[in-house]
Amino acid sequence: xxxxxxxxxxxxxxxxxxxxxxxxxxxxxxxxxxxxxxxxxxxxxxxxxxxxxxxxxxxxxxxxxxxxxxxxxxxxxxxxxxxxxxxxxxxxxxxxxxxxxxxxxxxxxxxxxxxxxxxxxxxxxxxxxxxxxxxxxxxxxxxxxxxxxxxxxxxxxxxxxxxxxxxxxxxxxxxxxxxxxxxxxxxxxx
Numbered sequence: 001x002x003x004x005x006x007x008x009x010x011x012x013x014x015x016x017x018x019x020x021x022x023x024x025x026x027x028x029x030x031x032x033x034x035x036x037x038x039x040x041x042x043x044x045x046x047x048x049x050x051x052x053x054x055x056x057x058x059x060x061x062x063x064x065x066x067x068x069x070x071x072x073x074x075x076x077x078x079x080x081x082x083x084x085x086x087x088x089x090x091x092x093x094x095x096x097x098x099x100x101x102x103x104x105x106x107x108x109x110x111x112x113x114x115x116x117x118x119x120x121x122x123x124x125x126x127x128x129x130x131x132x133x134x135x136x137x138x139x140x141x142x143x144x145x146x147x148x149x150x151x152x153x154x155x156x157x158x159x160x161x162x163x164x165x166x167x168x169x170x171x172x173x174x175x176x177x178x179x180x181x182x183x184x185x186x187x188x189x190x
Contacts, residue, residue: 015163019137021136034103035100044092049161051169105121
């Protein structure tokens, strides 16, 4: 545990070397529309800086991709859809609010309450056959990896985990409006 964005000691999680928080799966974690919000402080830029993941490409995942761009993948009835925010990147070692939402073929990205990209994708979220727990700070819980079959959807590809601090993760079972995201940022900013 480390100080959060307000400077309160032992109030945010610090992730390194594959540490993560595991949340047992339940159906409410796979809504047809959702918004993921988190305050993050990445220490390095990495393609595998996973913030929140429900079964990686099989479900959905929110991470920082190359250049510290917020990146959302959603598996839908038409395949997996990867989008980055295509805009400003998250600065290393600085607390930043990142938000991604998905509904009816639309993904939106926000940084510090401001909309930075809207992308159109097709299909509805696919049902998960035997979903693992949600991983915060990693791509999968360690018990979900398939270490022997490289063709498995849960094959181990190397260390894709968050390196930095994460605080106040929210998952909403609806898409927050632009005004709601801005209000959330205004209420929670340091």
